[in-house]
Amino acid sequence: MHVVATAGHVDHGKSSLVRALTGTDPDRLAEEKRRGLTIDLGFAWAQVPGAGTVAFVDVPGHASFVPTMLAGVGPVPVALLVVAADGGWMPQSAEHLAALDALGVRHGLLVVTRADLADPAPALAAARAEVAATSLGEVPAAVCSTVTGAGLDEVRRALAGVLAAVPAPDAAAPVRLWVDRAFTIRGAGTVVTGTLGAGALRTGDELELATAAGARRVRVRGLQSLERERTEVGAVARVAVNLRGVERGEVARGDALLTPGWSVRTDVVDVRCPGAARRPGELPAQLVVHAGSAAVPARPRPLGADGDDLLVRLRLDAPLPLVLGDRLLLRDPARHLVLGAGVVLDVRPPALRRRGAAAARLADLRDLHGEPDEASELRRRRVVRGAQLRAMGVPVRSVPVAGDWHTAPGLPEQLGERLAALVAAHDAADPLHPGVPLEEARRALGLPERSLVQVVVARAAARAALRVAEGRVVAGAATEQLPARVARAVEAVLADVSAQPFAAPDAERLRELGLGRAELAAAVRAGRLERVAEGVVLAPGALRRAAVELARLPQPFTASEARRALGTSRRVALPLLQALDAARLTARDTDDRRRVLAGTGAAGGPGSPPPRR
Structure with a gap:
C-alpha cells in the first residue's frame, strides 16, 4: 500500500479529486457536507494502475485548519499538491508548500484542477516555479477536471510514476504510529488510526502509548487496514488499532503508539533550523512545534548561528516521542506563518545553567546535522547505556565495556x-x-x-x-606499607607478645605506643597484626595457634580452662574464644563448653599456616 496526503488552498478541489480517483467521499462529517468544506482529516482509497492500493489522507485547506492539515501530512511520505486553474497560486497553497518543505517531503505530484473553468497553463507555470524551490524539487504535473473526467487517467499514471520512486519502508524498524483519530466501537472498545510509516504491527503486540500525561504499556487487541481485519499490517499503510484496556478519554490526536524503548519522550530538544539565521527576528517568543500528528506549544532559546542555520533549544509544553534526525515543523500561530524546520540534534540535551553554557553548547552542536552517529554521541556523552543510544535513534555497533555501558574510545x-x-x-x-x-x-x-x-x-x-x-x-x-612511626609501634607490640603470644597489650600500652583505632586498622589491613576484637590485637596467626593449644586440652573445655591454657586474661580469652567460634575453629556446646573442630588443622601444631584475616 502507498499513502498520499493532499495539500492546497481551500476550495481548490482536493476532496473532489480524491472522490474522483477513489469513488469515495472523504468528507465524512455532516458539517463538512453542509458547508462544502473539509474540516477534519478524510480518508479514502483505490486501486491505481501501476501502483496498487493507494490510500489518500485528505486535509482541510482553510487557514483556520492548518494544524489539522499538518496532523494529516506529518506522517505521510508523499504529497498531492492541488492548485485550481481558476484560482491559481494562493496563500494556503504557499503555507501548505512551506509545510511540506519544512517536513522534508521529497515525493509529490502537482495537479491543476478545474481545467474546464480556465486555462490551466498560468496556474501550472506559477505552481511549478514555487514547488521547484522546495524539498520537492522538479515534480511531475498533471492537469484534470473532476467534473468532466478529463485528465484523470493522466493523474493516475503520473501518480503511479511518483510512487514507483518512493523508497521501500524499513519493515524491521521500530513502530511509531502517530494517532490522527481516536474513537470507540461498541463491543470492541477504543480504536486509534494513523499512518504506519515503518515497521509492522501484529495482534497481541505490546506497545507503549505516549500521551501528554505520560506513557503506559498497552496491547493490540485487533487490527484493521482499509476496513479489513488483519493479524499483521506492514508499512506503509493506513491502520486502525483496537487497544485493550484503554479508555477513549485516555488517547487523542497527537499521541503515539511506540515500540517500547525505541524513542525518547522529551520536552527539551536542541534543533538545527536550516536557513533561519538569514531571517533574523522571525523566531517568536512562543511558537508551535508540529511532529507527526502532534502540535505542542514551545518556547525557543536561540543558541547562535552556524553559517546560514540557527541552532535553537526548544522547551516543549508537553513531551513528544522523538529521535535524532526527526524534522519538526515550526509555526508562528499568531502570524499564521510556517517558520521552517527544526532538525533534531539532541533529545537528551544538558541543562544550560552556568554562564557561557549556551556558547559552549553551540560549539558542541556545530558539527551535527541530525544524522545519528554512535561515535559522535559517545564522544559527546562520554558514557552512555546502549539502550539509551538506541532509544535516541542511534545504531549501536560498539561492544559495551560493562553491562550495557558504552564509553568514548580511550x-x-x-x-x-x-x-x-x-x-x-x-x-x-x-x-x-x-x-x-x-x-x-x-x-x-x-x-x-x-x-x-x-x-x-x-x-x-x-x-x-x-x-x-x-x-x-x-x-x-x-x-x-605502613608509616614508619606506626611500623615501629607494631614491632613493639610483636615484641610484647613474643614470650606470651596470647597476652594482648592493654589500652594503656596501645596509647603509649600511639596506636589508636586508625593505626591498628592499618596494621591489620597490612597483615602485621591480627584483630581479635575492638582494641584486642595479637600477632598474625594467633587464632590458629590458639586452636592448636586448645586441642591439647581434654575436650570439651571451659572458658576458664582455655584462659589458663593460653596464659592470658579474661579480657582477652572471652573475645578470643568468640573469634575462634566465628572462624569455625571451635564450636560451643549447650553447657557453654567448647571443643576444637576436627579438620581445622589445629592438630597440626604451632607450625600450621595461619589464616589471613
Missing part, C-alpha cells in the same frame, strides 16, 4: 591516569587509610556506576598498578 585509559593521581594524593594525605573508596572514585571521575570504576582500574592496571581491594582502589603495594 576514555577508560584517560580516566585511569586521573585515578592513579587521585589514589597517590589520597595516600600521601592519609597513609593510614590507603586507597580511595569505590564510591568516592566514581564521583571524582564523574561515572554513573561503580562497575565502570572497575573497568578503569582494569585498563590502568598494567600502567598505573591499580587494583581493587576491600571496596577501595589501591596502588599495588599500598596495603603492605
Whole structure:
C-alpha cells in the first residue's frame, strides 16, 4: 500500500479529486457536507494502475485548519499538491508548500484542477516555479477536471510514476504510529488510526502509548487496514488499532503508539533550523512545534548561528516521542506563518545553567546535522547505556565495556591516569587509610556506576598498578606499607607478645605506643597484626595457634580452662574464644563448653599456616 496526503488552498478541489480517483467521499462529517468544506482529516482509497492500493489522507485547506492539515501530512511520505486553474497560486497553497518543505517531503505530484473553468497553463507555470524551490524539487504535473473526467487517467499514471520512486519502508524498524483519530466501537472498545510509516504491527503486540500525561504499556487487541481485519499490517499503510484496556478519554490526536524503548519522550530538544539565521527576528517568543500528528506549544532559546542555520533549544509544553534526525515543523500561530524546520540534534540535551553554557553548547552542536552517529554521541556523552543510544535513534555497533555501558574510545585509559593521581594524593594525605573508596572514585571521575570504576582500574592496571581491594582502589603495594612511626609501634607490640603470644597489650600500652583505632586498622589491613576484637590485637596467626593449644586440652573445655591454657586474661580469652567460634575453629556446646573442630588443622601444631584475616 502507498499513502498520499493532499495539500492546497481551500476550495481548490482536493476532496473532489480524491472522490474522483477513489469513488469515495472523504468528507465524512455532516458539517463538512453542509458547508462544502473539509474540516477534519478524510480518508479514502483505490486501486491505481501501476501502483496498487493507494490510500489518500485528505486535509482541510482553510487557514483556520492548518494544524489539522499538518496532523494529516506529518506522517505521510508523499504529497498531492492541488492548485485550481481558476484560482491559481494562493496563500494556503504557499503555507501548505512551506509545510511540506519544512517536513522534508521529497515525493509529490502537482495537479491543476478545474481545467474546464480556465486555462490551466498560468496556474501550472506559477505552481511549478514555487514547488521547484522546495524539498520537492522538479515534480511531475498533471492537469484534470473532476467534473468532466478529463485528465484523470493522466493523474493516475503520473501518480503511479511518483510512487514507483518512493523508497521501500524499513519493515524491521521500530513502530511509531502517530494517532490522527481516536474513537470507540461498541463491543470492541477504543480504536486509534494513523499512518504506519515503518515497521509492522501484529495482534497481541505490546506497545507503549505516549500521551501528554505520560506513557503506559498497552496491547493490540485487533487490527484493521482499509476496513479489513488483519493479524499483521506492514508499512506503509493506513491502520486502525483496537487497544485493550484503554479508555477513549485516555488517547487523542497527537499521541503515539511506540515500540517500547525505541524513542525518547522529551520536552527539551536542541534543533538545527536550516536557513533561519538569514531571517533574523522571525523566531517568536512562543511558537508551535508540529511532529507527526502532534502540535505542542514551545518556547525557543536561540543558541547562535552556524553559517546560514540557527541552532535553537526548544522547551516543549508537553513531551513528544522523538529521535535524532526527526524534522519538526515550526509555526508562528499568531502570524499564521510556517517558520521552517527544526532538525533534531539532541533529545537528551544538558541543562544550560552556568554562564557561557549556551556558547559552549553551540560549539558542541556545530558539527551535527541530525544524522545519528554512535561515535559522535559517545564522544559527546562520554558514557552512555546502549539502550539509551538506541532509544535516541542511534545504531549501536560498539561492544559495551560493562553491562550495557558504552564509553568514548580511550576514555577508560584517560580516566585511569586521573585515578592513579587521585589514589597517590589520597595516600600521601592519609597513609593510614590507603586507597580511595569505590564510591568516592566514581564521583571524582564523574561515572554513573561503580562497575565502570572497575573497568578503569582494569585498563590502568598494567600502567598505573591499580587494583581493587576491600571496596577501595589501591596502588599495588599500598596495603603492605605502613608509616614508619606506626611500623615501629607494631614491632613493639610483636615484641610484647613474643614470650606470651596470647597476652594482648592493654589500652594503656596501645596509647603509649600511639596506636589508636586508625593505626591498628592499618596494621591489620597490612597483615602485621591480627584483630581479635575492638582494641584486642595479637600477632598474625594467633587464632590458629590458639586452636592448636586448645586441642591439647581434654575436650570439651571451659572458658576458664582455655584462659589458663593460653596464659592470658579474661579480657582477652572471652573475645578470643568468640573469634575462634566465628572462624569455625571451635564450636560451643549447650553447657557453654567448647571443643576444637576436627579438620581445622589445629592438630597440626604451632607450625600450621595461619589464616589471613
